[in-house]
Amino acid sequence: MTTSPLPVLDGDSCPKVQMEKRVKNVFVTQPEDSRDRKKAVFCVPATKETPSKILEVGVKTLKKTLIARKQAELHEVDVQLALKTQDFRSCMEALALRRSELETEQRQAKEKMMKFEKFVAENEVKRRRALKHCEAALEQNILKQREIEDLTEQLTKLEARRQVLKQRTEKYKIYEDYLMKTLDLLPTIYRYNSYESLVMPIIRRHQTLSITHQELLQRLRRMEAEVEQGQRQLRNLKRQHNIRKLMSTKELSELQSELESLKEKNKQAEVNLLMNQGASREKVEEVGKLLMAVNNLAQQCYLSQYGPLKSMSVLTMMDMVKEFILDKADTERRVRRLESCSTAALMDKRWRESLKSIGSKTQIKSSSKVSKTSETFS
Structure with missing residues (x-):
């Protein structure tokens, strides 16, 4: 300034x-x-x-x-x-x-914050992906370890069987040597014809039985592996069932607590509803009484220009009653005014009549006096 x-x-x-x-x-x-x-x-x-x-x-x-x-x-x-x-x-x-x-610094800070949040979200996604990959790799490692253990166990069993078979072959080697020496000592006539006709079916039967035995052993191993796998699956299912059972028990307890709270709320709501119903019932009764009073007043104060009484609304009835009361008050005021005027006119008329009676009496007296004087004069 x-x-x-x-x-x-x-x-x-x-x-x-x-x-x-x-x-x-x-x-x-x-x-x-x-x-x-x-x-x-x-x-x-x-x-x-x-x-x-x-x-x-x-x-x-x-x-x-x-x-x-x-x-x-x-x-x-x-x-x-x-x-x-x-x-x-x-x-x-x-x-x-x-x-x-x-x-500018705030905008740059917001941009940095957005970039950092995006970086954190990307790192979180990468971390979750890496965790999933690690879990899958861990499961694969567990499965591979179990397979290694199974194969190691099978290898030990096969090694033990090989040792048993080796001992058995060593045990039966003397019988083979004896048979071979016996075969060498036999004549040439029995060596080829009868040997083939008697021994070959036994050898073929033995080969068939050995093949069948091997197939049965393989089938038994497959069935044992399937049974073991089924047992593992059963253990996993039992573990999952126990976990689900615990979770369902927890959820059931939470739901029971919620049910108890809901029951309490329902009880409180029922009490409030009963109280509100009582209050609303009282209000309805009061409104009904008020409507009945309005209808009675409308019946007593009915005016034809408002139409039929049944088709009227409450506000129309109240307007009609108001107009009727105002008309009555105006009429009463006019009647009182007319009564006051009529009383005044009546009093005036009485006063005039009294004046007339007084004048007539004076005239009668004067006429009587005149008559008396005339009589005296006569």
């Missing part, structure tokens, strides 16, 4: 006090040197103006001096205000620059 500077006063425009030269008072007894020394002393001049005028001139000069001082102070205030305004503007510019920098 800038203030308009006041007009500068001119010192020459004010009236000047006129002084007259006056001879100094000098004592004769003083020496001349002292007189000469006192020449430099200023003396109070004598004025030709009156004291009131001098006082007025002094007041004016004092006012002008005060105005000039106030103008100087006002100029200083204007200068300080301009400096403060410039400082405020510079501060506002710095604040605006700082605000823009803060908005």
Whole structure:
């Protein structure tokens, strides 16, 4: 806010006090040197103006001096205000620059936060994928380890069987040697024909039985593997069943607690409903009584211009009752006014009749007096 500077006063425009030269008072007894020394002393001049005028001139000069001082102070205030305004503007510019920098930093922080959240989400997806992969690899490792254990067990069994068969072959080797020596000692006639005809069916039967035995052993191993796998699946199913049983038990307990809370809420709701039904029943009874009263009033205050009473609404009935009551009040007011007028007319009529009776009585008296005087005269 800038203030308009006041007009500068001119010192020459004010009236000047006129002084007259006056001879100094000098004592004769003083020496001349002292007189000469006192020449430099200023003396109070004598004025030709009156004291009131001098006082007025002094007041004016004092006012002008005060105005000039106030103008100087006002100029200083204007200068300080301009400096403060410039400082405020510079501060506002710095604040605006700082605000823009803060908005830019905030936007960059939001972008960094979004990028970080996206990075965290991607890392979470990667972590879950890696966990799934690790779980699948762990399951595969467990299965492979079980297969290795099964194969190791089968290998140990086969090694034991091989040792048994080796011992058995070593045991039966003497019989084979004996048979071979016997065969060498037989004549050539029985060596080929009868040997083939008697021994070959036994050997073929033995080969067939050995093949069947091997197939049965393989089938038995497959069945054992299937049974073991079924047992593992059964154990897994039992474990899962126990876990599901525990979870279902937990859910059942939670549902039971929820059921208890719902029962309590239902009981409270039933109590509130009964209370509300009682209150609503009372309200319905009051509304019914009010409607019956309105219907009774409408029947008593029926007006034909409103139509049939059965098709009227409650508001229409109340309007009709209101109009009927207003008509009755207006009629009563008119009747009272007419009664007051009729009583006044009746009183006037009685007063007139009384006046007439009084006049007739005076006339009768006067006529009787006249008759009496006539009788006397006669």
